[in-house]
Amino acid sequence: MKTRADLSVRDVPSPNFRERPGGRKPDMLILHYTGMKSAEEAIARLSDRAAEVSCHYVVEENGDVVRMVAEPLRASHAGVSCWRGEHNLNDAAIGIEIVNPGHAFGYRPFPPAQIESVIALCADIVRRRRIAPDRVLGHSDVAPDRKQDPGELFPWADLAAAGIGHWVAPAPVSEGVRFARGDEGPPVGALQSLLALYGYEIGVTGVFDARTEIVVTAFQRHFRPEKVDGVADRSTIETLHRLIAALKAVPRPEPGAEGAGQQGKAAS
Structure with missing residues (x-):
């Protein structure tokens, strides 16, 4: 299994960050897909001051990782969001954007090399940050009226098998109530x-x-x-x-x- 040490990481700093309020330490991990036609387009937008959006990491389809904002800082990835009564989850969360065109541009399965890197990166973050499994979420969980990502093709079960996130085997689809x-x-x-x-x-x-x-x-x-x-x-x-x-x-x-x-x- 790939580890954080195996990841190819390059820095593309985004100007779209600020201090977390009150010196808060991140205790949540939110996973997204980029939802754009290419990785280059997504990274350019996430590093554009005028766009006012950012994330902490981008994971490309070949498994390479782009670091854009340092974890202790607040990036702008979750937007209007809520979980367990807490709003403005950018204050609390580390955001990972996973390159995928998304539902608007030809949603497709995530390549194995990409998921291996996502797992290695997430495992390292949840270990170091002591993030509880049930605080590893998708963007659609915290903003269901606006977002669909990372979507139904994202392999949450594979992450759970590596000790990341909260998961149970889904009950079989059947007739009834x-x-x-x-x-x-x-x-x-x-x-x-x-x-x-x-x-x-x-x-x-x-x-x-x-x-x-x-x-x-x-x-x-x-x-x-x-x-x-x-x-x-x-x-x-x-x-x-x-x-x-x-x-x-x-x-x-x-x-x-x-x-x-x-x-x-x-x-x-």
């Missing part, structure tokens, strides 16, 4: 309560509204990617129950163990 847009009642409220308990930003209204459909879709992209349709079927609900039950076994390390190295010439 299902809730969809327009349904309402106590079972829908219970579903919303479970999604909120896990971390998603959702109101408990008892009505399967547009927001509920969006959040269910985001949940499926990450945790039940076999069928992403925004319908809370038996498989989706059972997988959610399994995840919540497994939370009891998730270790709760103290965050921010170690510095992330030197800032370098600008932001890396």
Whole structure:
């Protein structure tokens, strides 16, 4: 298995960073795809002052890593976001952009060399920063109304096998109970309560509204990617129950163990 020492890393400093408020240490890792036609285009945008966006690392399809902002600093990658009631997650998170054209430009599977590097980079970060497994998330988890990345083709199970992220085997897709847009009642409220308990930003209204459909879709992209349709079927609900039950076994390390190295010439 590849380690951080095996990674080819080059620095392309982004000017789009600032200090984390209150000297906060990062305790969350958010994974994205670049969603642009090429790696070069994405890196150029992430290093353009006028774009006002950035990330800490970019992982290219061949597995090479670009370091853009030093981990102790705040990069602009998550945007308007929320998890477990906390907003503005750029303050808390390290952001990794994974080169992939995304749903707008021909979404495709992530190459093995790229995922090997993602795993090595993430494993190093969660170890040094003592990031809890359930605080390794996708952009679509924390901004489900705006984002789809890293998407249903991203191999979260492979990361979990390497000790990264919170994961359970998804329940098989089958016939049976299902809730969809327009349904309402106590079972829908219970579903919303479970999604909120896990971390998603959702109101408990008892009505399967547009927001509920969006959040269910985001949940499926990450945790039940076999069928992403925004319908809370038996498989989706059972997988959610399994995840919540497994939370009891998730270790709760103290965050921010170690510095992330030197800032370098600008932001890396």
